[in-house]
Amino acid sequence: MLSGIDVTRFERPAILSIAASWVGLAIDDVEFHETIEGAFAILIYVTIDREKQDISENGIVMFADDETEPVVTGQHAELHGIWIFAVPEGGVFVDDAHTEFIRVKKRE
Numbered sequence: 001m002l003s004g005i006d007v008t009r010f011e012r013p014a015i016l017s018i019a020a021s022w023v024g025l026a027i028d029d030v031e032f033h034e035t036i037e038g039a040f041a042i043l044i045y046v047t048i049d050r051e052k053q054d055i056s057e058n059g060i061v062m063f064a065d066d067e068t069e070p071v072v073t074g075q076h077a078e079l080h081g082i083w084i085f086a087v088p089e090g091g092v093f094v095d096d097a098h099t100e101f102i103r104v105k106k107r108e
Contacts, residue, residue, distance in 0.1 A: 003068050008081030019102040031105045039087050039101035046079045059097030064090030073097040
């Protein structure tokens, strides 16, 4: 079952807005982050990277739930572009895939 959203044509603020809506927060309350620590969403660069350049190396993202199918990235990907998914309880496993995470901003 595919539960992600194709955000290839979206600007970064719009992607944050989508993710923030999943947890009932404002865009100013969430941020991109490089690690899974505290993440509730994952941005997967399936066939293009952040600079919209083709990704040639293969990778995979696997989800710790029974509903979301693994996402293969690179030349053998079934999806195309950039996709956002919720991070399930139990997290995700990333192997050689280009990803970014979205989390609630830490308040000091």
